[in-house]
Structure formats: structure tokens, C-alpha cells
Amino acid sequence: MSDLRPRLAPRLKLALVIFALLAVVPPIAQAIGEPFLIVVATRMMVFAIAALSLDLILGYGAMVSFGHAAYLGFGAYAVAILSRAGINDLLLQILAAMAAAALFAVVTGAISLRTRGVYFIMITLAFGQMAFFFFVSFSALGGDDGVALRARSTVLGIPLLQTTQGLFYVTLALLVAVFAGLYRLTLSRFGRVLTGTRESALRMQAIGFRPFPYQLTAYVIAACLCAIAGVMLANQAVYVSPAYMSWHRSGEMIVMLVLGGIGSLTGAMAGALITVGLEEGLARWSEHWRLGFGLILVLVALFSPGGLTGLLRRLNLIRGGK
Amino acid sequence: MFNLFLLQLLNGAQFGILLFLVAAGLTLVFGIMDFINIAHGVLYMVGGYVMAMMMGTTGNFWLSLALVLPVTLAVGLVLELLVFRRLYDRSHLDQVLATFGLVLVLSELVKIFWGSAPLSVAMPEMLSGSVPLAGPMRYPVYRIAVIGVGLSVAIGLWFVIARTRVGMLLRAGAANRSMVSALGTDINRLFMLVFAAGAMLAGFAGAIVSPILSVDPGMGDSILILTFVVIVIGGVGSVKGAFYAALLVGIVDTLGRMFGPILLRLVMEPAAAAQAGRTIAPMLVYILMAAVLFWRPAGLFGRKVSQ
Amino acid sequence: MSQPLLRVEGLSKAYGALKVTQNVSLDVDEGQLHAIIGPNGAGKTTLIAQLSGQLRPDSGTVVYAGEDVTRLDMASRVQKGLARSFQITTLLAGFTALENVALAVQARAGSSFRFFRPAATEQALNDEAMQYLADVGLAGREGRVAGSLSHGEKRQLEMAVALATQPRLLLLDEPLAGTGHEEAAQLIALFDTLKSRVTMVLIEHDMNAVFALADRVSVLVYGQIVASGTPAEVRADAKVRAAYLGEEEVSDALG
Incomplete structure (x- = not known):
């Protein structure tokens, strides 16, 4: 039967391979005496969750949001604020983060979605900055300098995240859950409408769909999922600052998607892993790593549209002798 | 109180004029080429650094300012030829990726050459005084000069756009992009011209602001976002819209930071008002933008966006 | 006498000085196939766009099934049974x-x-x-x-x-454009069987198809309806012949 699944299956397999490889990172890192790799891999997975959430609106919904890092910030600050109030439970923090993100996303999304194209990019960017400045000037939470957490969150009273390994596996579990949820969602009725709107908003209206409610819903879902990444980012760094939501972060998240290839979920995840890995690698090599990183981005944009997925596809075509 | 208001109004206008100089070229790039350029703020920063460097070698403000113009023009031309030209037909996503990469590259180059510490540029002797404003208050001549220069540029741009052949093409292009492509061979040169002139204006703004604010690697970022707000409020592709929106944003932002806490004190405890004012003031322009968009999704002077 | 399924009254639309639709009025009765023909650039697609809700007219009303739908968007009209097909595929x-x-x-x-x-x-x-x-x-x-x-x-x-x-009313914008012989025949047969169930407004260049299928024909020239009636009446109309003068293939078909 013809449906979306046969076409997605190879990507699903690749995603499972990625999960399996990630799962064996801690024992291997311990074995070769480089426990730092576990920390790096945790960061990779946190940003993979964020990139997956952005892929829902950018890749499937064709909404190029340049303010997605704001939701990373909502997640991180939810941890900071709640732990200060004595609420350390991870699940409660995630719920609160999602609620805050959803509220901000409903309002700003409803306004942003009145526009298209470069307007949408600029408006989402401006709303992201608005959230950024809010936390910068919020002196009770450390303002510009940010604030250190006293301890990592607990899960149902158990200090699961205290160890590097515990944090790693909880993050991995969340990554798998977010991926699986989004994978199902993109195949669902809702996912079809969203993807259809990306392909032709006119056609969708001509068969009786008004795109706005679907786009807004996707925007809110993406915000909530990104807030989860923010909660984990705060736990990983044991520190929260407005820098998490700067527009450079939003740009980086777009970079992850474009490098990995948009609209396939697996590409977003791979792109996040590669980007964070590249950053960490280049940063060890030189303090001016951004120079090299920026050059790579320019070159990819100029010479390899579609990112790595596009590159692989083209190589495949050559190999296929077409 | 009124004097303070007048003073802040002038500061706001001066800030708005700067925003206009940066936004004028960018709004045309967006409007005519439907090209999203994240790297425009970097050109403002380059203008500031070139100014600081020239001042360091020549010591002469006017000579340095005169040299900033060809240098930033050249930077604009080189970027257009090497990067932007290849991206006009591509998706917004590729454009974001490439120009974001350029932001990283140029910001890092600036850090390598000049370090991260802020640089300061001395004010020219003849503009360093102040004039009486009202009562005991005085206002710096330099800031008045910035306002004057900015207004002159605005009038010059108005003349080019309203009265010349290039201006006719620009207006046609902003109103209807396919019309420009129907005009044939002039397009590549027109794009290049708009780009380079926009780069020069942004660089010029970065240069003339350097004696007031310091020159630092983050200066491009902060102005870029406000430039976007200006363009969105004014309407993509409209230089006139950019002018009014820039003044509006400049004045609202400046007055909001000053008077927000004072107004809040009427309804709140002083300490809470100060905190709330500090928190809300930087958000004011974004709330303004949201309000404008709510009523006019295409901005104040923009062409209607199709549904 | 029951009211028509679609009643268009005084519909006008202009882009600056260019009047693409001028005071168009049109009735389509339930169960009819109403063809709209006209030379290229007559504003046929623009008319369909206004009937379907894709374009807002400057003035005039579109009444569908007794309800004024002039201000409704395309999705709402489709939900009420007023659907369309596109000339350029979407x-x-x-x-x-x-x-x-x-x-x-x-x-x-x-x-x-x-x-x-x-x-x-x-x-x-x-x-x-x-x-x-x-x-x-x-x-x-x-x-x-x-x-x-x-x-x-x-x-x-x-x-x-x-x-x-x-759909209860289907707006067809050149459904046969670019089809091969066999496919066209298949689609024409489909329209013929649909006629009993669905009311249709058909824009088409293939005059053989139009005159074989249509119950009524309206002729649109420069945004104005210059003639309307049964296929036989329209075929005999002098103004229609004048409008089509020079378009050889069509005057052949009209002949």
C-alpha cells in the first residue's frame, strides 16, 4: 500500500543506528578514559531535541523561525525559577516549561503567522530578542550574567541526573521519545495537513483547509518540545543565562537543520550532532573557531544546497549512474 | 521635566536617524530581491572599525570618515560578487545559512584584528561643544550634526528614488518584483548598486556613531535586530516607511527607557516600578511592532502581502 | 421558480487602470453545465478566482445556494460545496x-x-x-x-x-488544457456523467467539448459578458463572431 512509510523507512533505520551508537558512548568513553565525551554527547542530544522541534515547523511546516532559541530559554529559566521555589522535580519543571513556552508561542505565533517569507523570519527573530531582553533585564535572575543552579533536578525524588551517566541516559530517553512522537505526528492526519500546507497553501484552501490553525498548533508544539531541550540544557550546565536564547543560538539551530537536511527528522538530529561536534572540535583547536565554522556554512550554502542529505543524494545519483 | 523630555526626544531622533541609515539599504534588498540578509549589521560594525583604524593612522576625523565610504562600498561589492549574487534564486533558508556564516566570519575577523575590547573614537574639535537647549540644559553639537547629516541623506535618497531612472526601477521593483525582471539586463547592475550603496550607508552609520558609542564586536548585532523591527514596521521595500519607522522606533525606545519607570511609579511601589520599567522598556519596540503587525500585516507603508 | 444555485451580480475587479472584471452578472441553475468562453486575456481565470474566494472583488456580490458568500474565504466556500480546479496545477x-x-x-x-x-x-x-x-x-x-x-x-x-x-458546484478552469486525445475523451465522458449530480461552471478552449457539454454558454470579452444563452443562440450571435474574429481555430469551431 502506498503511504509515507516506505519512503521514511531508511531514515528510521538511520535514526535507530544513531540511537544505538549514542547508547554505547558512556561505556566506551569510560573505557578509553575520556569521560568528557559523555558531556559532549549529552550536549549533542540536548540540541538534537531542539533541532527536532524546529524541524517540525521549519522542515514540515515551511515556517522559517529565527527565534526558536527563546524556547530553549523558557525551559532553562523554568528550572532556575522552580528550583529556587523549592520545586526540583524534573517532570514538574518540564510541565511548567512547556506551559510557559506554549503561552508565549500562542501569542507570538498568532501574530507572526499573519505574515510570510522574509517578514516571518524577521518577526520571529524580533520576538526571540524580546524574550532575550526580558531575561537580560530581569536582575532577580542574575540578569545578563545568568544564575547558577544549586543542584540538578530530581526525577520523582530520585537524584537520577546527579551523575554524568544518569543525565546522559535520561537525555537520551527524552530524545528517543521526542523523535518517536514527532515521527508519528508527521504521519498523522495533522502531519499530512501540515506537510500539504508546505507544498501548496493554495491547494489546501481549495480542498477546504484553512492553514492558520494547523500552523499555529505546530508552532506551539515545537515550542513545547524545545522547552524540554532547555530544561535539559540547564541541568547539563547547572547554570542558566540569557545567552541560551540569543539570536546566534536561533541561527545555530537553523544551521543544524540545514546541514542535516530539513523535513526528515533524522536529518535534524544528525545535523545537531554534527554541528555541536564540529563546534566542540573546532573550539579545542583554536579560539577563533567561529571563523572556520562560518566559512563552512557559507560554503555549504553556496555549493551544497540541501545540506548533507542533499550531498548524499547527489552522490547516490552519480553512483546510480542516472 | 519638559526639558528632560525634549532632550530624550532629540536623543531618540538621533538614534532613529542611525537606524534609518542602516535600514534604508536593507529594506530595498529585502523588497526588491526578496533576499534575507542577516549580515547587514556586520557592515555597520565594519564601518565603525574602519573609522577607528583610520583615526588611529591619520588622526583626522574628516579624512577618516571620507575613507570609510569607499572601503565599506568595496566590502559591499566584494560580498555581492562572491556570495550574495549566487543566492538570489535560492531559498530563504540557504540565504540565512550563508549570511549567518558571514556574520560569524566577519565578527571573528574583527576580533582577530582588533581584539574584543571596545575602541573609542575621538570627536572632531569643531563638533565637540554643546548648545543651549532650554533653560539650563544644553545639547551636544555632535548629536545635532548626526541628526542633520541623517536628514540630508534621507532627502538625498528621496531625490534619487523619486526623481531618477534608478529610483524609478527601485520603486517598480519594490512594488512588483516580477516587473523588475521584465526590465531585462539592468537587473544585475541594479542589485549590485543597491547592495553596495546599502553597505556604504550602514558603514557610514557605524562610522558617525563611533564617537558617541564605543566600537565593539557586538555593535552590529544589536543594531541589526532593531533594523529588522524598523523594516517590518515600515513595510519591506519602502524607504519612506523605513524613515518614519526608524524615527518611531528610536524615539519609543529612548523615551521608554527614560519615562517607563517614571510612569510606572504612578501605579507601583518605586522599587517595583524601577524593576518593572527596566524589564519592560527594552521590550517596548517589539510590542510596538506586534501592534503594528496586528493591524497592518504588511507594515505601515508596505505593499499588501498576498494571503 | 426556484432561485439559481449561483447568482453573480455586478461583479467588478480592477488592477489600477486595468479592468479585469466589469460588472459581470451571471445565473447558474442547479444541474446545469454553464460554460464560459472568451479569447485569451478576457479575464476568465480572474472570474473563477473571484467565484471561488481566492480573489476579493472590488464590488458586486456572489450568492451561492441562497447565501451571500462574497466575503467568505476559499476554504469556507469549499466546505459549503463550492469547489474549483486549477488551470495551472497546484x-x-x-x-x-x-x-x-x-x-x-x-x-x-x-x-x-x-x-x-x-x-x-x-x-x-x-x-x-x-x-x-x-x-x-x-x-x-x-x-x-x-x-x-x-x-x-x-x-x-x-x-x-x-x-x-x-462539490455541489464545481468551477473548472480549463480542465482539458494539455491533455492527450484519450485523456480528454475520458474527462469529457466524466463531465457528462457528473452533469446529473454536480452543477458545473466550465472554462474551456476546446469548443467541441464546450458545445457538446454545455447547457448554457456565456462569452467573456475584456472582462465583460457580451453574450449569454444556449449554445445555439451563442453560436449565432453576431457580437460573438466579432469578438472571435481572427482567432481562426475558434471561428472554425463556431462556424
Whole structure:
């Protein structure tokens, strides 16, 4: 039967391979005496969750949001604020983060979605900055300098995240859950409408769909999922600052998607892993790593549209002798 | 109180004029080429650094300012030829990726050459005084000069756009992009011209602001976002819209930071008002933008966006 | 006398000085096939766009099934049974033929705010979609990605999608443009069988098809209706002949 699944299956397999490889990172890192790799891999997975959430609106919904890092910030600050109030439970923090993100996303999304194209990019960017400045000037939470957490969150009273390994596996579990949820969602009725709107908003209206409610819903879902990444980012760094939501972060998240290839979920995840890995690698090599990183981005944009997925596809075509 | 208001109004206008100089070229790039350029703020920063460097070698403000113009023009031309030209037909996503990469590259180059510490540029002797404003208050001549220069540029741009052949093409292009492509061979040169002139204006703004604010690697970022707000409020592709929106944003932002806490004190405890004012003031322009968009999704002077 | 299913009164639309629709009035009775013909650039597609809700007219009203729908958007009109097909295909190129049609079925079959069950496993959607594909002659092609179909097949799919919205009034914008002989014949036969169930407004250049199918014909020239009547009346109208002078193939068809 013809449906979306046969076409997605190879990507699903690749995603499972990625999960399996990630799962064996801690024992291997311990074995070769480089426990730092576990920390790096945790960061990779946190940003993979964020990139997956952005892929829902950018890749499937064709909404190029340049303010997605704001939701990373909502997640991180939810941890900071709640732990200060004595609420350390991870699940409660995630719920609160999602609620805050959803509220901000409903309002700003409803306004942003009145526009298209470069307007949408600029408006989402401006709303992201608005959230950024809010936390910068919020002196009770450390303002510009940010604030250190006293301890990592607990899960149902158990200090699961205290160890590097515990944090790693909880993050991995969340990554798998977010991926699986989004994978199902993109195949669902809702996912079809969203993807259809990306392909032709006119056609969708001509068969009786008004795109706005679907786009807004996707925007809110993406915000909530990104807030989860923010909660984990705060736990990983044991520190929260407005820098998490700067527009450079939003740009980086777009970079992850474009490098990995948009609209396939697996590409977003791979792109996040590669980007964070590249950053960490280049940063060890030189303090001016951004120079090299920026050059790579320019070159990819100029010479390899579609990112790595596009590159692989083209190589495949050559190999296929077409 | 009124004097303070007048003073802040002038500061706001001066800030708005700067925003206009940066936004004028960018709004045309967006409007005519439907090209999203994240790297425009970097050109403002380059203008500031070139100014600081020239001042360091020549010591002469006017000579340095005169040299900033060809240098930033050249930077604009080189970027257009090497990067932007290849991206006009591509998706917004590729454009974001490439120009974001350029932001990283140029910001890092600036850090390598000049370090991260802020640089300061001395004010020219003849503009360093102040004039009486009202009562005991005085206002710096330099800031008045910035306002004057900015207004002159605005009038010059108005003349080019309203009265010349290039201006006719620009207006046609902003109103209807396919019309420009129907005009044939002039397009590549027109794009290049708009780009380079926009780069020069942004660089010029970065240069003339350097004696007031310091020159630092983050200066491009902060102005870029406000430039976007200006363009969105004014309407993509409209230089006139950019002018009014820039003044509006400049004045609202400046007055909001000053008077927000004072107004809040009427309804709140002083300490809470100060905190709330500090928190809300930087958000004011974004709330303004949201309000404008709510009523006019295409901005104040923009062409209607199709549904 | 019952009121017409579609009543258009005084519809006008201008782009600056260019008047693309000038005071167009039109009645379409339930069960009729009403063809609109006219030379290129007469404003036929613009008229369809205003009837379907894609374009807002400057003035005038569109009354459908006794309700003024002038201010309703396209999606609301489609939900009420006023659907259209496109001249330039807007099919979802990355979707399969089946998915294109199933999505149109989904639009009127329950909520689309369902997030977990894969839509491809909803047998009811697929079965109904397959039926429409069979109706237009695309049985066996359901698994093909729409973008990879031939031009004629895209026209057929366009029709299947339009039918899947279960229209009461269907606006057809040059449904035969670019189809091969066999495909055109298949579609014409389809329109003939549809006539009993669906009211249609047809824009078409193929005069043989128009005069074979239409109950009424209106002639649009420079945004104005210059003649309206039965095919025989229109064929005999002097103004129509004048309007078509020079367009050889059409005057042949009119002859």
C-alpha cells in the first residue's frame, strides 16, 4: 500500500543506528578514559531535541523561525525559577516549561503567522530578542550574567541526573521519545495537513483547509518540545543565562537543520550532532573557531544546497549512474 | 521635566536617524530581491572599525570618515560578487545559512584584528561643544550634526528614488518584483548598486556613531535586530516607511527607557516600578511592532502581502 | 421558480487602470453545465478566482445556494460545496496521487487535529480516495508521486481531488488544457456523467467539448459578458463572431 512509510523507512533505520551508537558512548568513553565525551554527547542530544522541534515547523511546516532559541530559554529559566521555589522535580519543571513556552508561542505565533517569507523570519527573530531582553533585564535572575543552579533536578525524588551517566541516559530517553512522537505526528492526519500546507497553501484552501490553525498548533508544539531541550540544557550546565536564547543560538539551530537536511527528522538530529561536534572540535583547536565554522556554512550554502542529505543524494545519483 | 523630555526626544531622533541609515539599504534588498540578509549589521560594525583604524593612522576625523565610504562600498561589492549574487534564486533558508556564516566570519575577523575590547573614537574639535537647549540644559553639537547629516541623506535618497531612472526601477521593483525582471539586463547592475550603496550607508552609520558609542564586536548585532523591527514596521521595500519607522522606533525606545519607570511609579511601589520599567522598556519596540503587525500585516507603508 | 444555485451580480475587479472584471452578472441553475468562453486575456481565470474566494472583488456580490458568500474565504466556500480546479496545477507534488485525494477526503471527514494514528492506515480515507481515482481513470496509478505523473495524468488527478471535496458546484478552469486525445475523451465522458449530480461552471478552449457539454454558454470579452444563452443562440450571435474574429481555430469551431 502506498503511504509515507516506505519512503521514511531508511531514515528510521538511520535514526535507530544513531540511537544505538549514542547508547554505547558512556561505556566506551569510560573505557578509553575520556569521560568528557559523555558531556559532549549529552550536549549533542540536548540540541538534537531542539533541532527536532524546529524541524517540525521549519522542515514540515515551511515556517522559517529565527527565534526558536527563546524556547530553549523558557525551559532553562523554568528550572532556575522552580528550583529556587523549592520545586526540583524534573517532570514538574518540564510541565511548567512547556506551559510557559506554549503561552508565549500562542501569542507570538498568532501574530507572526499573519505574515510570510522574509517578514516571518524577521518577526520571529524580533520576538526571540524580546524574550532575550526580558531575561537580560530581569536582575532577580542574575540578569545578563545568568544564575547558577544549586543542584540538578530530581526525577520523582530520585537524584537520577546527579551523575554524568544518569543525565546522559535520561537525555537520551527524552530524545528517543521526542523523535518517536514527532515521527508519528508527521504521519498523522495533522502531519499530512501540515506537510500539504508546505507544498501548496493554495491547494489546501481549495480542498477546504484553512492553514492558520494547523500552523499555529505546530508552532506551539515545537515550542513545547524545545522547552524540554532547555530544561535539559540547564541541568547539563547547572547554570542558566540569557545567552541560551540569543539570536546566534536561533541561527545555530537553523544551521543544524540545514546541514542535516530539513523535513526528515533524522536529518535534524544528525545535523545537531554534527554541528555541536564540529563546534566542540573546532573550539579545542583554536579560539577563533567561529571563523572556520562560518566559512563552512557559507560554503555549504553556496555549493551544497540541501545540506548533507542533499550531498548524499547527489552522490547516490552519480553512483546510480542516472 | 519638559526639558528632560525634549532632550530624550532629540536623543531618540538621533538614534532613529542611525537606524534609518542602516535600514534604508536593507529594506530595498529585502523588497526588491526578496533576499534575507542577516549580515547587514556586520557592515555597520565594519564601518565603525574602519573609522577607528583610520583615526588611529591619520588622526583626522574628516579624512577618516571620507575613507570609510569607499572601503565599506568595496566590502559591499566584494560580498555581492562572491556570495550574495549566487543566492538570489535560492531559498530563504540557504540565504540565512550563508549570511549567518558571514556574520560569524566577519565578527571573528574583527576580533582577530582588533581584539574584543571596545575602541573609542575621538570627536572632531569643531563638533565637540554643546548648545543651549532650554533653560539650563544644553545639547551636544555632535548629536545635532548626526541628526542633520541623517536628514540630508534621507532627502538625498528621496531625490534619487523619486526623481531618477534608478529610483524609478527601485520603486517598480519594490512594488512588483516580477516587473523588475521584465526590465531585462539592468537587473544585475541594479542589485549590485543597491547592495553596495546599502553597505556604504550602514558603514557610514557605524562610522558617525563611533564617537558617541564605543566600537565593539557586538555593535552590529544589536543594531541589526532593531533594523529588522524598523523594516517590518515600515513595510519591506519602502524607504519612506523605513524613515518614519526608524524615527518611531528610536524615539519609543529612548523615551521608554527614560519615562517607563517614571510612569510606572504612578501605579507601583518605586522599587517595583524601577524593576518593572527596566524589564519592560527594552521590550517596548517589539510590542510596538506586534501592534503594528496586528493591524497592518504588511507594515505601515508596505505593499499588501498576498494571503 | 426556484432561485439559481449561483447568482453573480455586478461583479467588478480592477488592477489600477486595468479592468479585469466589469460588472459581470451571471445565473447558474442547479444541474446545469454553464460554460464560459472568451479569447485569451478576457479575464476568465480572474472570474473563477473571484467565484471561488481566492480573489476579493472590488464590488458586486456572489450568492451561492441562497447565501451571500462574497466575503467568505476559499476554504469556507469549499466546505459549503463550492469547489474549483486549477488551470495551472497546484497538486501537492511530493504526495502520491492517493495521498492528494485522501487529503481532500480527510478535509470533510472528521477532525484533522489527530496527531498519532498514521493517516495512511485509515482505510476509509483510502477506499474513498481510490474510488475517485478510478472515476477519473487513474486506477493503478495511486502509488505514484504526483510530481512524477504525466501532464494529462495531473489533469485527471486535479479532477479527482476536486471531486473528493464532494462539490455541489464545481468551477473548472480549463480542465482539458494539455491533455492527450484519450485523456480528454475520458474527462469529457466524466463531465457528462457528473452533469446529473454536480452543477458545473466550465472554462474551456476546446469548443467541441464546450458545445457538446454545455447547457448554457456565456462569452467573456475584456472582462465583460457580451453574450449569454444556449449554445445555439451563442453560436449565432453576431457580437460573438466579432469578438472571435481572427482567432481562426475558434471561428472554425463556431462556424
